[in-house]
Amino acid sequence: MTYDLNAAGQRAKLAARALAKASSDEKNRAVLAIADALEAHSEAILAANARDLEAARARGLAETLIRDRFDLTSRMGGIIRDVRKVAELPDPVGTVITDSTLANGLNARKVRTPIGVIGMIYEARPNVTADCAVLALKTGNASILRGGSEVFHSNMAVMAAISGALHALNLPHVPADSIQFIESTDRAYVEQLLKLSQFVDMIIPRGGQSLHDFCRQNATIPVITGGLGIVHQFVDDTANLDHALSIAVNAKTQRPSVCNALDTLLVHEAIAGEFLPRAVQTLAPMGVTFRAEPRALALVDGLPGVQPAGEQDFDTEWMQLILGLKVVDGLDDAIEHINAHSTFHSEAIITETPEHADRFVREIDAAAVFVNTSTRFNDGSALGLGAEIAVSTQKLHARGPMALEELTTYKWVVVGSGQTRP
Amino acid sequence: MTYDLNAAGQRAKLAARALAKASSDEKNRAVLAIADALEAHSEAILAANARDLEAARARGLAETLIRDRFDLTSRMGGIIRDVRKVAELPDPVGTVITDSTLANGLNARKVRTPIGVIGMIYEARPNVTADCAVLALKTGNASILRGGSEVFHSNMAVMAAISGALHALNLPHVPADSIQFIESTDRAYVEQLLKLSQFVDMIIPRGGQSLHDFCRQNATIPVITGGLGIVHQFVDDTANLDHALSIAVNAKTQRPSVCNALDTLLVHEAIAGEFLPRAVQTLAPMGVTFRAEPRALALVDGLPGVQPAGEQDFDTEWMQLILGLKVVDGLDDAIEHINAHSTFHSEAIITETPEHADRFVREIDAAAVFVNTSTRFNDGSALGLGAEIAVSTQKLHARGPMALEELTTYKWVVVGSGQTRP
Numbered sequence: 121m122t123y124d125l126n127a128a129g130q131r132a133k134l135a136a137r138a139l140a141k142a143s144s145d146e147k148n149r150a151v152l153a154i155a156d157a158l159e160a161h162s163e164a165i166l167a168a169n170a171r172d173l174e175a176a177r178a179r180g181l182a183e184t185l186i187r188d189r190f191d192l193t194s195r196m197g198g199i200i201r202d203v204r205k206v207a208e209l210p211d212p213v214g215t216v217i218t219d220s221t222l223a224n225g226l227n228a229r230k231v232r233t234p235i236g237v238i239g240m241i242y243e244a245r246p247n248v249t250a251d252c253a254v255l256a257l258k259t260g261n262a263s264i265l266r267g268g269s270e271v272f273h274s275n276m277a278v279m280a281a282i283s284g285a286l287h288a289l290n291l292p293h294v295p296a297d298s299i300q301f302i303e304s305t306d307r308a309y310v311e312q313l314l315k316l317s318q319f320v321d322m323i324i325p326r327g328g329q330s331l332h333d334f335c336r337q338n339a340t341i342p343v344i345t346g347g348l349g350i351v352h353q354f355v356d357d358t359a360n361l362d363h364a365l366s367i368a369v370n371a372k373t374q375r376p377s378v379c380n381a382l383d384t385l386l387v388h389e390a391i392a393g394e395f396l397p398r399a400v401q402t403l404a405p406m407g408v409t410f411r412a413e414p415r416a417l418a419l420v421d422g423l424p425g426v427q428p429a430g431e432q433d434f435d436t437e438w439m440q441l442i443l444g445l446k447v448v449d450g451l452d453d454a455i456e457h458i459n460a461h462s463t464f465h466s467e468a469i470i471t472e473t474p475e476h477a478d479r480f481v482r483e484i485d486a487a488a489v490f491v492n493t494s495t496r497f498n499d500g501s502a503l504g505l506g507a508e509i510a511v512s513t514q515k516l517h518a519r520g521p522m523a524l525e526e527l528t529t530y531k532w533v534v535v536g537s538g539q540t541r542p
Numbered sequence: 543m544t545y546d547l548n549a550a551g552q553r554a555k556l557a558a559r560a561l562a563k564a565s566s567d568e569k570n571r572a573v574l575a576i577a578d579a580l581e582a583h584s585e586a587i588l589a590a591n592a593r594d595l596e597a598a599r600a601r602g603l604a605e606t607l608i609r610d611r612f613d614l615t616s617r618m619g620g621i622i623r624d625v626r627k628v629a630e631l632p633d634p635v636g637t638v639i640t641d642s643t644l645a646n647g648l649n650a651r652k653v654r655t656p657i658g659v660i661g662m663i664y665e666a667r668p669n670v671t672a673d674c675a676v677l678a679l680k681t682g683n684a685s686i687l688r689g690g691s692e693v694f695h696s697n698m699a700v701m702a703a704i705s706g707a708l709h710a711l712n713l714p715h716v717p718a719d720s721i722q723f724i725e726s727t728d729r730a731y732v733e734q735l736l737k738l739s740q741f742v743d744m745i746i747p748r749g750g751q752s753l754h755d756f757c758r759q760n761a762t763i764p765v766i767t768g769g770l771g772i773v774h775q776f777v778d779d780t781a782n783l784d785h786a787l788s789i790a791v792n793a794k795t796q797r798p799s800v801c802n803a804l805d806t807l808l809v810h811e812a813i814a815g816e817f818l819p820r821a822v823q824t825l826a827p828m829g830v831t832f833r834a835e836p837r838a839l840a841l842v843d844g845l846p847g848v849q850p851a852g853e854q855d856f857d858t859e860w861m862q863l864i865l866g867l868k869v870v871d872g873l874d875d876a877i878e879h880i881n882a883h884s885t886f887h888s889e890a891i892i893t894e895t896p897e898h899a900d901r902f903v904r905e906i907d908a909a910a911v912f913v914n915t916s917t918r919f920n921d922g923s924a925l926g927l928g929a930e931i932a933v934s935t936q937k938l939h940a941r942g943p944m945a946l947e948e949l950t951t952y953k954w955v956v957v958g959s960g961q962t963r964p
Contacts, residue, residue, distance in 0.1 A: 137905075140905065140907065141904065141905065220926055222925070228919075228926065236907065236937060321936075321937050321938075322937065322938055336762050342936060342939075343764075344938075360960065363959075363960035366960065371962075374962075374963060477957070485559075485658065486953065487953060487954065488953065488954035488955075489955055490956045490957075490958070491957040491958065492957065492959055492960055493958025493959075493961045493962070494958075494963050496962070496963040497958075497961070497963055503956070504642055504644050504650065515743050515764075515951040516657070516743075516744055516764040517938040519953060519954070529941055530941055531907070531908065531942070532909065532911070532942045533903050533911055534912045534915060534919055534920075535912075535913040535914065536913065536914045536916075536919075538782065538785035538788065538789065539919070540789055540791075540792035540796075540918070541792055541918040
């Protein structure tokens, strides 16, 4: 290994100390300088990207994967726009969370602060490099980024633009070391990063389940895990079936490869005879195929794309145009199925019975629960947070979409006038 | 191993589902029933405790340790009172953290929920068993407790009271499995608990640094770490020296064995000649001895209890009546020393210069920073939180004292009327 990750960690820690002193204005200037640099370096970034695409094609990777996950050709404008938008978001650092004056006259406040050094480990998508770098910077955190090997050259070109911008800007509170990239595709660095507890305060993985599991099992630093979403939509007997159908279409087909896409449709037996055939007839022409358990199968057998569900089908995150179908006796049965099969990422109920909505919301312990709307809304931008660095399905620190506030911690500031503890 | 921890985890998970449905009133009834049971079982608990104390004396453990950490004789009243107090605290579960209606009409709320199942690993202090059990219960969490082997019989007796109370109360939403205790002193269970990610959502260790390190290194579940506090007090040139002295006395001597006790006194060179001899002359009669670096030594050499500081002395958490003494050039030098030696638990500045207080607060990245008051206030009760389950020095989820709110997470509840994502 030639890249010195330990030294990078040390530099990141020092950069974090400088960043903690940066004003919102200084941080925003740096974010905008990065946007300008990405614009100025667009040609070089796209040339590096072309090299990655060529290598991916030479390795025989699927063309859809290459287009969806690696190709920046039509995306540079969007990436630069997204970076500029971050400069406009409010800075959470310095916000007072609680403020109380105690009986002894002490003033105790919880004040938002940067976390320190954030390690990001992500697969593919070179836009994540720019995204994460500026979200961390905006919140006063230093970052050490580890991108996927398939887009290594693209990432290096993006990083060259970012580092160049910070060097040229030369702000004492935003040193160039604020954003660092592990300049190697050697996987050994991932493991080393996960144990760099002396310098790194938090690890955010973005990628598939195996990456999240690897991080959880190997890290000695707190990790925000997420990734896997086995997502259900329960259509209750009182549901507005037009809504139930358009929501299922949206949740299943709008972007089937993402974690908040629908995997299993649970339908109340009272309306299953009407709703299930209609759902299949609407979704099948969109390319969806179905895995139906016996009671559902009896209602849609012979319709296009329908096959009996296999044993693992209700424990599978499909990430493609496949949908599980199941008839349930009612709300209790639906809740029981979800509790047995969910990964507690995003869960929806479609109902006009407020008591059922309330029970579903209370008894389904998912990061996000949806009533009469699509699970696709489990997303930082869609929920009005202005940005998103990851979606957490663990319960500590942050749950669901993580935006700027979730990249901060707090400190207690206690101000007195000589008080001592009795 | 005869205790089936996996089965306990499974039962805890089911109990957590029931607890999530419990009302504040049900949870408070259970807490009060536990207090009553502890009162009714006091004799049995003290008899079990006597057995532990006898065994500890037979093993030759220090009498001060036995009295301070194991002995319940004069403590039962306090334990029962503390449990009753928890019933009176506000229930954070169900609190709405944010509530916004988006442009598309969706209502998105972040609502506080229990975390689920909490694993507590603690050393000695049988009062922790009752404390942690009711704090977890109050916040709707199931708990699996692992107490220290020295007070195993005391803990088992406390647990018998708790379990008996929950059995007798027989509330459907507060099953007896809500609070479980690992009925074995075999250390293998600690490691197993740290990896029980299928059932346990969070681990809180309470004990020395080695326990925290062990948890961090072995857990596949998020761990709240803390424990070690190398604590500084910087006395600035404008400090009110009477305050500086009484605060140092409080922070060093009130309870020397705890993590927010003072370890190092940093004194501005302009007032060191006046303040240091006075501090030594006040503290020495209280039994404090001193480790002074050369510049400080020159000012207090020959005074009682003073010796030159050794190489590791400024990187040591004393936990006893020893105090490091150092003269610094000023604020920058003090900040530099703290950044190099602190564990970022509790740090104090004594100054009448507001700009110095501001810089200290901003640039010292500790869980709690104190201006003109004692670091001993880094404590849940002292800061007005009404309770404390642990003090965190990590940056995710909770920092500083953890009380009821820190035992909760949140879920997103998104309510619509048929909206789909464009």
